[in-house]
Amino acid sequence: DLFTRIVDSDEKGVYVSGAKAHQTGCINSHWIILMPTIRLTQNDKEYAIVGAIPADVKGLTYIYGRQSCDTRVMEGGGDIDLGNAKFGGQEAMMILDRVFIPWDKLFMNGEFEFASMLVERFTCYHRRSYVCKTGLGDVLIGAAATIADYNGVPNVSHIKDKIIEMTHLNETIFAAGIASSHQGHKMKSGVYLNDDMLAQVCKHNVTRFPYEISRLAQDIAGGLMVTLPSEKDFRHPEAGPMLKKYLVGRKGVDVENRMR
Secondary structure, three states: OOOOEEEEEOOOEEEEEEEEEEEEOHHHOOEEEEOOOOOOOHHHHHHOEEEEEEOOOOOEEEEEOOOOOHHHHOOOOOOHHHOOOOOOOOEEEEEEEEEEEEHHHEEEEOOHHHHHHHHHHHHHHHHHHHHHHHHHHHHHHHHHHHHHHHOOOOOOHHHHHHHHHHHHHHHHHHHHHHHHHHOOEEOOOOOEEOOHHHHHHHHHHHOOHHHHHHHHHHHHHOOHHHHOOOHHHHOOOOHHHHHHHHOOOOOOOOHHHHHO
8 A cells, every 4th residue: 555556447437545655735626637757568558557636536545744833823923933934835745545446537447557657757857847836936036136135245246146146056957947848859749748857857947956056045144044033032022122233234224124
């Protein structure tokens, strides 16, 4: 059951048991498509399954994932510590216990020889799509430039060098994804498949560059970003005024804006 597999069938369809780890967005989806994640052999036929299930189907359990700072969300008292308060991403582990899939929602049933091709084509599309991380990078670069201004050092040479390097890394991710799309080719079905090698390069960049971009942003922001008291402290009648006095930036910048 460590992977999803067909455990039974009848005239109406099949029954699937197993688990799917770190499923991004599954909680706010209407339908889930189950598919193989590895190369399969003839001995793995019951795992060669692709099928669609409603997200609230009987027998499906979600165990919600944890994030490093999620306890702050529970403290209450404002929105600063919530991060992306309305549209934050989430992952969950899905556990299936004899989940029913009707025959008309079953798209692969034992055709193990196509499993690796399916996985490879999926990852080709998916890894090219990692250009989404450059949107986050744009926000981070803008935030770093803003905090440099709030700290009164926007024109210091090493600060400008770091922002330039962040931009270079971010646009390199973007370039690989766009190039993969541009080099796409038409398959017999009429569907276009993007360039596989450039998609892998895009993914490889994403496993490295965002961390360096984040490191540079933290370097620009300073240690306060790591040790800053919570919003609850800023709203405290005694601690709040002291924090607003001692955490002041350049003239004309509101302390709360600097905190945000």
